Amino acid sequence: MSRGTVYGVGLGPGAADLMSVRADRLVRGAAHLAYFRKAGRAGQARTIVEGMLRADVQEYPMEYPVTTEIPVTDPRYAEVLSGFYADWAAKLRDLAEGGTDVVVLCEGDPFFYGSFMHLHSRLQGAVPVEVVPGITGMSGAWTATGKPVTWGEDVLTVLMATLPEEVLHDRIVATDALVVMKIGRHLPKLRRALAAAGKLGAAWLVEHAQMPQERVMPLFEAPEQVPYFSIVVVHGQGRRP
């Protein structure tokens, strides 16, 4: 019996027709479909593919055992998550070893700050794994602003808003174009870092890029509460003939 393949499939930023033709074909054809979600939620990845699935699809919701209840710096956080990824990697490996293909849904691009990476590192070499790249959430966000993000020789820096304020500040000062992800409750800190770097007025906030509830606004007009998956963009000002 030949082994199955685990497919890590990038879904892109949120609109179903922004997934690749290859991803679309794999999702529509999937008999076994796995995706991450917070317990009790539908899950963003699963929401994107609603209406595309086979009637007989077998679904494997992989529910994070912890999200914000334990700080990421707490050793228990890594321990709990490590066990979670190991368990699911074992289940997917068993399926593939039994000859079953499994499609794992990935928001954005699987190899860019994605949860699938933690399964990939545990499955690689054990069973066949294929990764289908996707349009990143940040591409969706800068497209939503209606302005190009990088010109000529602009340097682009991508930061997580979870970083310390002084790190954010120094990185923001040093770059031409900027993308900041995972914002949520880190917004006040990010706002201070941008202001101190003289870039608050040039920053845009994009919530739910390329989804029906998309909102785009100058960051200084943004509310205090924004979703975790909001993205801040500062456009580069490089050479343009």
Add this chain to the structure above:
Amino acid sequence: MSRGTVYGVGLGPGAADLMSVRADRLVRGAAHLAYFRKAGRAGQARTIVEGMLRADVQEYPMEYPVTTEIPVTDPRYAEVLSGFYADWAAKLRDLAEGGTDVVVLCEGDPFFYGSFMHLHSRLQGAVPVEVVPGITGMSGAWTATGKPVTWGEDVLTVLMATLPEEVLHDRIVATDALVVMKIGRHLPKLRRALAAAGKLGAAWLVEHAQMPQERVMPLFEAPEQVPYFSIVVVHGQGRRP
């Protein structure tokens, strides 16, 4: 008579089935199709869509008046290119004002270091323009290496190899994950900057990512001559439970 729309359509890194479902539909339906290319060449964007076009499609190859004949620092370079973009923007505007939709093919993502941006800035506000994001060439490249590019709180820096050696060096030292684009004849300089930053051994070179002629290799094994559109990737080593 209603005006037409100019569509800037991201084609992704190179494989036809890595364009989005939306891009695929626009390309297959296009009656008027424009794309950049070097004079005398088929053009990478046009090559990607070969076999997908309507039999009666009208094509507008936009041939760069200059590529490497004049240094980018020479004022004539900006002048010649500026006239070129202005002329084509006027032609596309005329088509749209006459009620015709035009699809402009863009390699990768249109708003990420793309030529379409120079048309977009001249058309915006004059006629309807819509941008369809695409999978970036860099996503195609890091996927081709088989390893995730960014983990946890990794900082990602994107650089053009055309930058001065000391700028490259300082940026390479300061980042966790790295993407360098537009390499070509700048390879020896980039190699020295990576070596001085202690990262040459960790760097990967990807040529023609996600195309039939794709090649992936450790940078220290790369030949002296590589294509302009090669991409160098240094993977981040951030938190991974």
